[in-house]
Amino acid sequence: MRFSHVTVPTLREKPADAETASHELLIRAGMMRPAAAGIYSFLPLGALALARVENIVRDEMNAAGALEVALPTLHPSEPWIQSGRWQAYGPEMMRMKDRQGREFCLGPTAEEVITSIIARSAPSYRDLPINLYQIQTKFRDEIRPRFGLMRGREFRMKDAYSFHTSEEDLDREFKAMYGAYVSIAKRCSLETSVVEAATGLIGGSESSEFMVPSDIGEDVLVHCESCDYGANAEMEKHRPAIKMGEAAAGSLEEVHTPGMTSIEEVAGFMKTAQTSVIKCVLYVSGNEPVAVFVPGYRDVSESKLAMHLGTDDFHPMREDEIERYPDLAVGFVGPVGLDGVKTVFDSELKGVKGVICGANRSDYHLRGVEEERDFNAEPLFDVASVQEGDLCFKCGGALKLSRGIEIGHIFKLGLKYSEPLNAVFSDKSGELKPIIMGTYGIGTSRMLATVVEQHHDEAGIKWPRAVAPLPVEIIVLGTEDAKQVETALKLQADLKDRGLGVLYDDRDLSPGIKFNDADLVGLPLQVVIGKKLASDGTVDVKTRYTGLKSAFEVESAADMITRALDEAP
């Protein structure tokens, strides 16, 4: 592949919207270009790197006995309506109508399509288990696409679906996929931490996420320092280190708190801790307000709330929506005497006494509030978010919070799709039973970005060998020097014979620019052909990952490069 401004159009400037290293470097190194927010075109080197990652995924899926299929992008609405996800999915699902007015979505995942196929094939117990996967473009209309490939609206994903006659067999496959994912991450030079996770809109009884620890990760992870408990904060369980509202229950009293709508202000004014205040956060779901009550020192976990509401189609009440609900004293809403509004109470509020909450009257709070006596904390759920210092619900150890990038997610689905879509198998006695399912996703374009996130330096990308778009870049310094050019072309041909692709920089530019571009693009080995060729018959070879340089005699250069590659990270 010839290095030119078009094939590899490198940029000196950081793109304005690039907040992460992978976003910046993949664009600056000419691997991709934005087409719209969260939608990217892969240029030749980016497409090669993506194919490398996807071939590793394909390889491990095939080794685990899964079979590749290719499902459509456009999914008709009918099976999605049957499964209930057409209704549960909010605006994140991209939808369209065809010229006949029939409704379709652009598949975010494909449980409905594949389960419909299996249902119609009416398998017997002999035909199961089966695991079908595809590597395909997927769509989610993220409200805030960002970090380049990390959170795109159009992205690449491997999705797999397995079908079983028993829970035990699903367990076996779940473990096999777990193993395959560990291998995939390892081959892509990614260290992962596996945590319990929310099943969300996919559903099912249990799921594990494969997380790459990273400060730019959008997921908060919870790990116990004493036992092996690890979970995504969006569904973790914890014990609070402090108990809220243990003051003696006084009598209920209304206090004038003009303009004090924050917990800080109220607690300060009342000369008490935030652990004595009930926080109310108002949401709107399906045009109806929802009042969510949590301890004053915590936030609402929207992912936990989504689980409890059974939809992700809700949002914090906006300024412009307030006037639609004139009965709500926004800023001063409390659980006492609150009627006609859907409520959700965090479990920590059960049995509180002597606490403060909004009085449902502008500029007033109540104090001396007692659960059961003054209001009933129902329905009661775990909807508050975890904090550093919370305790492990299993062993009482201290919980540590960290951030991670989710690259994979595997689920035990049980009957979530097979029941509504009537996917059954006939057992040994000929009886029809619902098929037990699992689903397994790994984001290949996100994984590509994560590799860059984990393997780069100030100068650019440091591709690990297994996912590098090409193994070698050859840089000719004397582009007018016939001997240098001839040597470069011969070396390129020799390496091609060994199955090693080359990026060839024959541009008539200064050595500095070419070296900088080589570091930016970050192929594992850089071969520099310059004046030393004439003086002592050698070429310089630099290992990008380590920065180490060697001089190889030109006659044995192809052999030495092959060997150096075997040793490269």
Added chain:
Amino acid sequence: MRFSHVTVPTLREKPADAETASHELLIRAGMMRPAAAGIYSFLPLGALALARVENIVRDEMNAAGALEVALPTLHPSEPWIQSGRWQAYGPEMMRMKDRQGREFCLGPTAEEVITSIIARSAPSYRDLPINLYQIQTKFRDEIRPRFGLMRGREFRMKDAYSFHTSEEDLDREFKAMYGAYVSIAKRCSLETSVVEAATGLIGGSESSEFMVPSDIGEDVLVHCESCDYGANAEMEKHRPAIKMGEAAAGSLEEVHTPGMTSIEEVAGFMKTAQTSVIKCVLYVSGNEPVAVFVPGYRDVSESKLAMHLGTDDFHPMREDEIERYPDLAVGFVGPVGLDGVKTVFDSELKGVKGVICGANRSDYHLRGVEEERDFNAEPLFDVASVQEGDLCFKCGGALKLSRGIEIGHIFKLGLKYSEPLNAVFSDKSGELKPIIMGTYGIGTSRMLATVVEQHHDEAGIKWPRAVAPLPVEIIVLGTEDAKQVETALKLQADLKDRGLGVLYDDRDLSPGIKFNDADLVGLPLQVVIGKKLASDGTVDVKTRYTGLKSAFEVESAADMITRALDEAP
């Protein structure tokens, strides 16, 4: 791969909507399943066969020096508006809005996206030529999706885009792509005929189509029996064998023709030939009527009309639309005195004399009509369709009509996209000039169906070796016979070591069903392991394409099968 009802869910019954062999067989052989009209899921064997075809395409494109990219599915409307195609495309383009209300289409081709990228990279003459391709899912909301993969709404296509500094260099690339397409078709065992074709909505100055001759082809091809002229009927040129309207020009006369709205009726009533009658076909384009006049013995070519109108967003006037245009005497529209309606005249109408046409008054025709004297045939275009018996415009030889399946289409685009999208390069003197472009498409899913169309018999598919999903099927007859099963598994392992994938039929079904399924699925070689294993130590091997059978000693079976495969078509 294990043969089971789920992995390869074969069907005995022909699908109700299958009108072609490829549609029927790809479904019955368990290669694919419909998800919606014109939208298919590929099951494991179908996905393998598709990958085979696509790898041949990739291979030949790489050999021709093109570089693979991956462009998005969702294209923002802006560059499409700039190129004018957003407006020109009718309901065939699938469009949608994102949650912010921004408009996108699901890419039918990607000229706008790729040209925008090249434009922003501001290449110099040194960086060109370049040819970028992708193999990707494409979308066209066909009004009549049919023939399975032949005319789908979601389909797979390789699309390539080349960028040049001169017409001569585009010519060179056009020939290189022509050569690559010939090689691709040959490797896929498809015979092709290359014809001149309409550039349609893609645009440009010249294009060639790669056609596989077939009675189920949707394209009509025109070939001269005397010279090398060959073209798609949608844009062919011909000379009429008969000259219309050469009667002496009489005087204009109105004739009462009650209820006679067909050419046959009018010609019969007037005791003259259809060559003396002007046919009028009414269309509606953008809510405006268009009257198209052609010789009475010909039809309107809608593809030629699309070229002249510059859009394909028009349709023959429907019954329910007639009342919207009360000034039109529908059934009796003629060119004489027709005002306020857009008209198009076929070139053959220039200079006609003594002909008959509608009188623009219900139940009346005019006779003795003379062009120029009574009306002006303007604008004048070639909009009539060709007929068997027409003459070659080049040499006057007889034209033959036949049908073909279009698998590929290559275009010289010129400046069609680079001008509106401002894609320029700097030449040697630093001057900015528009980039000259070409575009090259080949339908990979359609090519897969075409392979089946051309290679099948009553019993099923006969996969040519190069595109067969797997090379070998092993059928064990005695599924309870440990020796037979052990031999099958060993042979499968031996073939795998040789890089040969196996479909293994170990189902507990009658030999007849298994043989029928093997013929239906149509892998190149069938290895039958049965009682002969015990009696004389042999297995039977059948070449699906020829039907020839041989007995191989079990010890040398893997070697013999490898050799037989080399000889298989």
